[in-house]
Amino acid sequence: ETGVTQTPRHLVMGMTNKKSLKCEQHLGHNAMYWYKQSAKKPLELMFVYNFKEQTENNSVPSRFSPECPNSSHLFLHLHTLQPEDSALYLCASSQGGYPGEQYFGPGTRLTVT
């Protein structure tokens, strides 16, 4: 698959589990993002990485921990989540340096039990 891929597509985890979401972009972009999409709120920005450096943390609880080993890969490490963290987690990438299209992945549907 080309563009932006995310794995897994669906994840069910208990509140005491630790899991990780993975995002990979095949577009040669240098900026990557994590967004949260839940039923009752708009798409919410979580983290921004530009050239592997975190440039924005939108007041996200520490139970969400991002990692960006290179410009093509982005992870979101999850631990001790709450049921209200159940949502669709979307990864996106863009060229950076000039406002332009952010390309979204298909998302990971997370359910916390």
Add this chain to the structure above:
Amino acid sequence: GENVEQHPSTLSVQEGDSAVIKCTYSDSASNYFPWYKQELGKRPQLIIDIRSNVGEKKDQRIAVTLNKTAKHFSLHITETQPEDSAVYFCAALKDPGGGADGLTFGKGTHLIIQP
């Protein structure tokens, strides 16, 4: 920080009619305004965007207008078709000036095209 308000939350129009979705933003420094379409179960996809140095942009049946003084921008879809049914999100972004910045989204408009 930026705050984006979007109206209406649901819009139902007859096939062939026009649809208009409106958004306002709070940060006068924002200068990039994209619109995304999200079909059920799919990822958001960019349909049109506008930068602060222009007032209007068209792409076939879709147009976006921007009023920087009033800090609002609108999406116009003419001759609506069944495949236009989806959730539409407006967003705003401040030019990172060489870096990258995340988008602030509106809450979305569920557009329903009635046959």
